[in-house]
Amino acid sequence: MYKIMIADDEGIVIDALKYIIEKSFGDSCQVQYAKTGRSVIELAESFRPDIALMDIQMPGINGIEAMKEIRKTNKSVIFIVITAYDKFDYAREAVGLGVMEYLNKPIDRAKLTQTLKQAMERIDSERERRRNDLRVREQLETAAPIVESGFIYSVLFQQNYAREVEQFKALLGVTEDSGFMMVIEYDALAESESIAKTVDVSVQMYENDVRLRETIKEFFPAVIGPQMANTVILFVPCARCPAEREYEQRVQIIQKARMMAKKLQGIVPAKFRVGIGSVKSLEDAHLSYTEAVNSSQFSSGEVAHAGDLPLFCGYEEDYPVETEKAIFECVQRGDVAGTVTESNRYFEWMAEKWPEDPQDVRLKSLEFVLWAERIAYGNGGQTYRFTSRRDYLPTVFGAQNPEELRSWFLSKMQSAAVNLAESREKRSAGLIKQAQEYIRSHFAQDLSLDSVSRQINVSPYYFSKLFKEETGQTFVEWLTGVRMEKAKTLLSTTDKSMKEICSAVGYSDPNYFSRSFKKNTGETPTEYRGKQWT
Numbered sequence: 001m002y003k004i005m006i007a008d009d010e011g012i013v014i015d016a017l018k019y020i021i022e023k024s025f026g027d028s029c030q031v032q033y034a035k036t037g038r039s040v041i042e043l044a045e046s047f048r049p050d051i052a053l054m055d056i057q058m059p060g061i062n063g064i065e066a067m068k069e070i071r072k073t074n075k076s077v078i079f080i081v082i083t084a085y086d087k088f089d090y091a092r093e094a095v096g097l098g099v100m101e102y103l104n105k106p107i108d109r110a111k112l113t114q115t116l117k118q119a120m121e122r123i124d125s126e127r128e129r130r131r132n133d134l135r136v137r138e139q140l141e142t143a144a145p146i147v148e149s150g151f152i153y154s155v156l157f158q159q160n161y162a163r164e165v166e167q168f169k170a171l172l173g174v175t176e177d178s179g180f181m182m183v184i185e186y187d188a189l190a191e192s193e194s195i196a197k198t199v200d201v202s203v204q205m206y207e208n209d210v211r212l213r214e215t216i217k218e219f220f221p222a223v224i225g226p227q228m229a230n231t232v233i234l235f236v237p238c239a240r241c242p243a244e245r246e247y248e249q250r251v252q253i254i255q256k257a258r259m260m261a262k263k264l265q266g267i268v269p270a271k272f273r274v275g276i277g278s279v280k281s282l283e284d285a286h287l288s289y290t291e292a293v294n295s296s297q298f299s300s301g302e303v304a305h306a307g308d309l310p311l312f313c314g315y316e317e318d319y320p321v322e323t324e325k326a327i328f329e330c331v332q333r334g335d336v337a338g339t340v341t342e343s344n345r346y347f348e349w350m351a352e353k354w355p356e357d358p359q360d361v362r363l364k365s366l367e368f369v370l371w372a373e374r375i376a377y378g379n380g381g382q383t384y385r386f387t388s389r390r391d392y393l394p395t396v397f398g399a400q401n402p403e404e405l406r407s408w409f410l411s412k413m414q415s416a417a418v419n420l421a422e423s424r425e426k427r428s429a430g431l432i433k434q435a436q437e438y439i440r441s442h443f444a445q446d447l448s449l450d451s452v453s454r455q456i457n458v459s460p461y462y463f464s465k466l467f468k469e470e471t472g473q474t475f476v477e478w479l480t481g482v483r484m485e486k487a488k489t490l491l492s493t494t495d496k497s498m499k500e501i502c503s504a505v506g507y508s509d510p511n512y513f514s515r516s517f518k519k520n521t522g523e524t525p526t527e528y529r530g531k532q533w534t
Contacts, residue, residue, distance in 0.1 A: 002120055005049035006033035007040040007066065008082065009058045016107065017053060017082075024113045037061025044070040049077055051119050056083045067097045076126065078119045082107060145213070145226070147171050152225035152233055155285040165282060172223060176237035181277040181289040182222070182257070183296055184232040186270040201270045202230060208267050215267060219260040233289070240279050247454065249279070250307045254459050257303045276305040298332055301465055308462045320349055327413070331372045334421025336414055343368070343413040347406050362396045365409040372416035376423070431456050432470040435463070436478070443482050444506045449475050483507070484520045491525055492532035498525055 002025070006017050014033045021029050032047050034040040037060045044052065052070065056063035067079055079097060084105040100122070101115045151168035168174070186205060205212065205227055213224050216234065225233035241249045253276060261272040275296025277288030291306035299309055323346050330338035346368070350361045369392070377384050399405035438455050439447065452475065453463035467475050483505040490501045499510050507513035517525050 002029050002051060002123060003047060003049045004029050004031050004116075005040070005043060005047060005052045006031065007035075007037075007052060007058065007063065008033070008055040009035045010055075011035075013055070013082075013105070013107075017112070020107075020109050020112055021116070025116070035059070037063070037066040040066045041069045044077070045073055048074060050123050051078045051080065051116065053080050053082055056081060064097075067099075071097055078122060080115055080119065144172075145209075145224070148223045149226045151223050152235060155235060155282055156233075156289055174223065174237050176239055178240050178279055178281045179235055179237040179285070179288075180253070180279045181285055181292045182220070182234040182236060183275045183289070183292045184216075184234070184261075184264070185273045185275070185296055186230050186232075186264075186268070201268065202227075204268045205270070211267050212264060215263050216260060218263075219256045235285060238279060246307070247457065250305055251450075251459050254303055254305050261302055272302070274303045275299075276303070278306045294332075297329060301462070305459060305462075308459055320346065323349065327368070328372070328375065331375050331413070331417050331420060334417055336417045336421065339372075339417035340410055340414050343410055344406070347409055351402050351406075358402075361402070362399070362405060365405060366392060366396050369409060369412040369416070372413050376416040376420040428466055428470055431458065431463075432467055435467065436471075439479055439482055443479065443486065444504055446508075447479060447506065480516065480520060484517060487513075487517060487525065488521070488528065491529040501525070 004021060006014050008014050008017070014035075018031050018033070021031055032043060032049075034043045035058070037058050040054075040058070041061070052067075054063045054067060058066070061069075063081070063083075070077060079099045080101050080103060081099050082103045082105060100119060103111060103115065147168060151165070151172060151174075154165050154168060186201060209227070212232075216222055216224060216232075220234065220236045222234040222236045225235075236253075238249075257274045257276060261274055264270075264272050273296050275292040275294070277291035277295070280288045288306075295304040295306050295309055298304070323342060327339065327342040327346060329335075330342055347365070350364060354361055370389075395408055396405065399408065434456050435452050438452060449460045449464055453460045456463065458466070464475060467473075467478070471478055473481070487501055487505045490496055490504060494501075496504070498514070502508075502510045502513040505513070507516070514525055517523075517528070521528060523531075
């Protein structure tokens with residue numbers, strides 16, 4: 001079907017053109033017409049013609065101006081000009097509008113028919129091109145997830161790395177040689193939900209795979225791996241930034257990740273957690289992945305970045321991996337009870353599996369203790385003393401029986417978790433103390449969550465969460481409290497004006513300061529001062 005619009009102010013011309021079109025092309029054409037320039041423009045907007053037979057001389061807006069307006073909203077329409085005047089008078093002006101042909105009145109039927117056939121062939125060719133483009137695009141859309149998954153597998157497992165990764169980069173249009181890994185974990189919203197509910201969330205994730213991928217790419221130019229269990233793995237290509245800009249880059253990534261998680265939850269009602277690794281070369285992307293996984297596992301927040309959290313290395317695969325993994329996860333979290341339980345489970349495995357190899361059991365016990373202590377020392381504020389382990393070898397190899405070795409092993413693993421938990425509490429308290437001291441020294445300035453978190457070198461999101469956990473107040477509440485106390489002191493001990501006091505405690509608007517003071521104290525600044533001086 002071809003849509004043909006006739007623009008002419010002569011009814012007899014319109015009737016003649018309609019007759020020729022209907023006689024020559026039958027039901028393959030839908031014809032509409034208009035007699036003035038304005039009505040032609042309006043008809044073109046609603047009718048969306050494929051071909052427009054345009055008279056130049058029409059009442060009101062002439063044909064040239066009408067074509068200019070139509071071209072703004074319909075880039076593909078084919079114009080055929082019909083006129084009683086010499087085409088050279090206006091050909092120069094019309095050439096930029098894409099006019100295909102000029103026909104002089106009276107219209108020759110054969111010429112018109114031939115011209116329309118040429119226009120229809122052009123339309124058919126363009127439609128076929130668009131269909132082919134859509135087919136190619138559809139095929140690429142279908143293949144893209146497969147290619148992206150191949151890229152993820154290559155950078156993570158380093159298989160045929162040099163050859164395959166470069167091929168994947170070319171296919172995906174990835175130009176950067178560095179970037180960061182991200183893991184998105186999802187689960188049922190309520191912790192108490194059944195396994196069936198968790199399965200239902202996974203089903204919804206797979207059903208909405210296309211929408212989820214599109215949403216992720218609204219925030220990050222990511223290469224997206226397949227959904228595995230309850231996790232989606234991403235690689236986000238980006239250049240390494242200078243050390244002085246690392247903080248800004250980290251904060252921007254976290255902010256985007258939080259917005260992304262919120263939008264994903266609008267698609268699938270699930271609990272999303274995002275772990276983010278640091279920017280590394282493609283060769284070291286697997287290390288960024290480990291950081292991303294650990295960031296997600298060792299933080300209770302919705303989004304966690306490796307730059308904000310202390311992390312540890314991966315696991316050996318020649319032993320009970322899940323139990324070993326659980327041990328060091330508990331140590332990392334400072335989970336004392338969990339560390340003892342999992343360590344005891346691992347020792348039971350060693351005692352049952354290797355009863356004839358006591359030396360190996362001793363060595364493995366010593367290895368685990370040393371590694372747990374390394375985690376504790378590396379992430380805490382403890383002072384390492386070179387001679388603090390001088391009794392380890394005599395104790396381990398002097399143990400008279402498995403139970404004696406087990407007792408030593410569990411006590412040392414427990415101590416590592418206790419030390420890490422205590423040092424982490426001190427670190428958190430130290431960061432908040434540092435932030436509080438900065439606030440007390442700079443409360444008269446234009447302070448914000450961003451500016452203070454920058455001073456202690458953690459992201460605003462992590463700082464906000466930590467501040468609330470340590471103080472029981474939000475950053476704004478605590479800052480306001482400091483300012484109000486200083487304002488009270490100035491009101492009761494000086495004769496400074498309200499404007500001066502307002503400025504001295506960090507407010508630029510006296511009215512806002514007055515409202516805030518009353519909200520926090522129940523009195524206006526004037527009322528408070530009046531009571532202090534009576």
